[in-house]
Structure formats: C-alpha cells, structure tokens
Amino acid sequence: MIFNKYMCLVLSAVSFILKIPHAAAYDPLDPNGNITLKWDVKSWTSDGYVAVVTMNNFQMYRHIMSPGWTLGWVWAKKEVIWSMVGAQAVDQGDCTKFKGNIPHCCKKNPTVVDLLPGVPYNQQIANCCKAGVVASWGQDPSAAVSSFQLSVGRSGTSNKTVRLPKNFTLLGPGPGYTCSQAKIVRSTVFNSPDGRRKTQALMTWNVICTYSQLLASRYPTCCVSMSSFYNSTITPCPTCACGCRDKKKCIVSDSKLSSVVGIHTPTKDNTPLLQCTQHMCPIRVHWHVKTNYKQYWRVKITITNFNHRLNYTQWTLVVEHPNLNHITEVFSFVYKPLTPYQSKNDTGLFYGIKFYNDLLKEAGPEGNVQSELILEKNANTFTFKEGWGFPRKVYFNGDECMMPQPDEFPGLPNAAHTNLITVPKLALSWLLMFLALH
Secondary structure (H helix, E strand, O other), rough: HHHHHHHHHHHOOOOOOOOOOOOOOOOOOOOOEEEEEEEEEEOOOOEEEEEEEOOOOOOOOOOOOOOOOEEEOOOOOEEEEEEEEEEOOOOOOOOOOOOOOOOOOOOOEEEEEOOOOOOOOOOOOOOOOOOOOOOOOOOOHOOEEEEEEEEEEOOOOOOOOOOOOOOEEEEEEOEEEEEEEOOEEEEEEEEEEOOEEEEOOOOHHHEEEOHHHHOOOOOOEEEEEEEOOOOOOOOOOOOOOOOOHHHHHHOOOOOOHHHHOOOOOOOOOOOOOEEEEOOOOOOOEEEEEEEEOOOOEEEEEEEOOEEEOOOEEEEEEEEEEEEHHHHHEOOEEEEEEOOOOOOOOOEEEEEEEEOOOOOEEEOOOEEEEEEEEEEOOOOOOOOOHHHHOOOOOOOOOOEEEEEEOOOOOOOHHHHOOOOOHHHHHHHHHHHHHHHHOO
C-alpha cells in the first residue's frame, strides 16, 4: 500500500511537470530573463490602427546574433498590413482582392524581419534596421532593443473592437523561444525629447517569449576541457559531447578542403560545417589553472570555434565558480558579475572588447579568443583538491556547455596514491566479516 501511494505521488508529479507550458522555461542563472514584445497603438485609422512594436531583450547573457530575429503571428480576423517602417514582411501573400492601393502583406500569418543597416531614412524608426541583431541586457542595455512600425487595416478601430494577434513565434535566429498569448497591459507613457510633455499610447499589449535550450537543440552546442599546472594530464571534452551526427561530414584540420573557396559561406538554415574532433562541438571552452601565487591564483580561458561557416558576433561566456566573488583582474575580456540571488556572488559574465575581440572568427588559425583571470585566495575556501579550481557550470551564448565528469577533473599529483575505499571493496569486506561470524 505504501509503495502504491509513493507511485501515485511520483506519477502525479511527472504529470504536473509535463503540463507546465514551454513558455515557463526557467534559467537559474537568469531567472527573470525573457524577450518582451510590446505593441503600442499610436493612432486609429479609418479601418484599423498604427502601432509601434518594440522588442526588449531582458536576458542577461543571451543575445540575438546574425542573421537576426524573425517574428511571426496569426491575425485574429482578416487584418492586413498596409505599410511597415523599420521592418518588412518576407511574403506579401495573395492581395488580388485589392484594387488600387495594395497592402504590404495580406497573409493570415505574416512573418516579419528587421531591415538591413543603411536603408533610406524614410524607411527607418528608432532602434530599427540592425539586421535583426539584438544585444543581451547584460552586455549593452541600449542595444538590447529593436523596433518597427506597422499600419494595420481591416481591423477594429477602438479599444473595444480591436482583436489581439495570437500564436506568436520568435526565432532568434534559430528555434528555442516560446511566446505567450498577447495580454492587454497599462498603456505606455512616452516623454517628449525635451521632457516637458507626456503622451500615452491608445492601447498596449505585451507578449513574453522565453528560451529553452531543450527546444533549441537536441544536443549541447559547446563543451569544456580542462588542464592545470600541477597535472600533465589534459581533460578533454567528453566524446561526442555535442552528438556525432555530423561525423561523416566534418573536415579534417589539415585537409585541403579547409582552404576551398566558399566553404566558409553561411547557409540559409545555418547548418554547421565542423572541424573533425572527438567531441564534435562547434565551440570548446578550455579552462587552464595556470599559476599559483601566495595570495592569488591565475586562470587562462580559451574559446575555440570549430565551425567553418559561422562567425560569432557579440559572443558571451558565463562561468559559475565560488572564487569569482574575489576576482581581481581580467585581461582581454569585459567582466560583469551576475547576481540573480543576493545571497551569493559566484557567477560572472564575460564578453569581448568592442572592435578588438568581440568577434569570434570561423574555424581556423584565428578562430579563438583568450583571456586570463587573477583571483584572490579566500583562506576559508581556497584549495586545489577535488577539482575545486574548475568551474561548476559554463555557458556560451546562453547555452550550457557539456562538462567532463567531476572524477575526470585534473587532480593533485598525490591524489592518485590515496587509498580510496570503493563500493566493490566495501562489499567484499562485509562478506568476509559475515563469513567469519558464521
């Protein structure tokens, strides 16, 4: 009976977890991270409204890189988009029913993308036209926003008659985001440039999009390797850490194919072309415990790109380690502490210096970026035993990297000579004791 009760509890818990919507994706290192889409109706027209759509990236370390975001939704009625500024619909759809003035898009489910830099001024609004690239909030809040304006027709012309779009989708640039349904919120208030006048949107609704790595990819997209000055053994990334599905299509580093013209050209679906490795990951993060001083210790971090078809723009690296609360100096990278919880400060955000190393180039001799950290020792916690000097978690571009098993971390030289009591030895001891008593 007790067993049956426990089984019922377990099944109930599993059922509850499966019912949780994907939109509730949760990142413990960025619990409030999301992308918020805000629709502000600025004016009513004879058959609809003019709205400004603003995309705010409130994720601390996950940005949208090239080729940029793609936003989609489904109209509630028979709406059309008469015109757009700062973005465009990728497909006009069937507009044969219209005579004279032809809409910009007649599709029931439009798909919208940002405009490229350098478009004419009459096609621009503030925070548009960046090819869909949006920085993370932790890197640059001023660049963590994208906007466009659209004029909607065949829609309601008041707060009571307008119907909200539904079934929002967001690619950033790939899958992984799940969006909530639109929800009417308090109207946005706008300040004039001189700050002397305030205006208010006629109507505002929000859509919240959250990211799940499980939805984005079946396998991890990065891995971690380790080494230290006190052990000659290098702990590599786990074998097939990112899946070995592309093992037959990879390129050997010294192959003539690596210099073929056009091999570095990205494809529309961003299919990677990887260098042949035992881990088959596009990105490897190497953590090397380099030097031990009296009051400090030094770490070298190297990020290597094994993808021949992709440059990583505005890349980010997140590391969780208990000694990051005493970081003294960082070379070549920008460092910001991440403190989602006030009780601890053990997580750091690293990214490249603008125009110096904020671009991680494609696989090859220049496909890596490096930095060194100097950390002050805490007498109460510092040790090199049991892999303490290595990170607990590592994220690249917002995705968690595959780590080696803890028992594979480089250990101190005398660790190999300690007399460890293993489970088989313990079981054998119990058996011999039992036989002796009987």
